[in-house]
Amino acid sequence: MRFTRSIALGLVATTLAAGAAHAQQNFDQVIKARKGQFEIMAHSMGILGAMARGNVPYDAAAAKAAADNVAAVTKLNQTALWPAASHNGTTKGTRAQPNIFDNVADFTAKWQELGKRAAALQGAAGNGLEALRPALGAVGGACQDCHEKYRAPAN
């Protein structure tokens, strides 16, 4: 009986250790994936921003396409991309702070707010610079609201 129990405990411990190592590996992949979605957003915002700043001529079709991509990223289901403890306290290569996982409801609400503003940007981007600028600013505000609280400065 005692013997059986120690085997069982041993198995549990082994499983936990293996699970931890496995989780570590998965974090690397999941962090790559979630950073990738932000890279797509930044690239599309860059196309819109270059027009907003007057660095390139306004192009309604290109603006609409870029806004479509921003909005598309905000529609990706985030559940699997933020596993518990996948933050800069456990893992290199991320600036996601541990407080995300203590404030999941707020973090989710901020992501949804971004989605709302991205949808508005999608509607506005093709309607001229005067429509694009404030909509782009609103999306930027949503980015910062989340980064302010949940992203660490670069090292």
Add this chain to the structure above:
Amino acid sequence: MSVTLRATLLVVALVAIAGWILTRPAGLDRDLLEGVAGDANRGAAVFWAGGCASCHAAEGDAAGPVDPARPLLAGGHRLETDFGVFVGPNISPDPVHGIGSWTLAEFADAMLRGVSPDGRHYYPVFPYTSYAKMTIQDVADLKAFLDTLPASNRADEPHELRFPYSVRRGIGLWKLRYLTTDWVAPAEGERAERGRYLVEALSHCGECHSPRDRFGGLDTSRWMAGAPNPSGSGTIPNITPARLDWSAGDIAYYLETGFDPNFDSAGGSMASVIKNLARISADDRAAIAEYVKALPPRE
């Protein structure tokens, strides 16, 4: 009593008296305020350039349904540092819990000398070492604007500091060394002077972007060369031309929108700074950008 002992005691007493006098909180010369009247409209620009809301605005639900252009300065922001936790005080116009009953002279003592109306030193986490370079007129205008904001009756919470930082009198010595109205960078011409005034006095950029020496004073030999984050992990970046290669236009756009040239978006305390600087004039943001571009490069 031996002669040596008596001499020693005398020296100790003299040092104690000198120390008491030197660390005494000293307010501003009242003559400087003669005939100065504040203008609330101009004060709004001072308020946003000064970044007051970052530490004094109520957060989350406590903020209530307020107009973001007229924040409720109820305090409560917790700044976690190596010295302990500083809690931003209520500076709304409430006469009891805020600063509504302060005279302009008392307000100027706080802003320019770091001294409270009851004659105590403020901790330099309140960046009066930068605000000390402000004009009296801007101080008066700022007060006039603050007086127009909504009042909150939230009571202040004490800071949670470790000894010896919990002893305020020690700040008197610190001020002797670090409270100065001298500019750090040279500036030629009206526009460059405006940029310097915004950066070094109002917006107090150096408080986070410059490293501190072992007594917590700013190391001006490494001005804007980056520093450990004073309230969290990571590093506040070096913004001298040695590291920051953005154009003046890039910097001004970042200060307005939070987008860097790669369209990454600002985070941490800088996100809050940008919410403030988005409300100053485009000319002022451009003047800040030019000051940053002209900084001496430091690795």
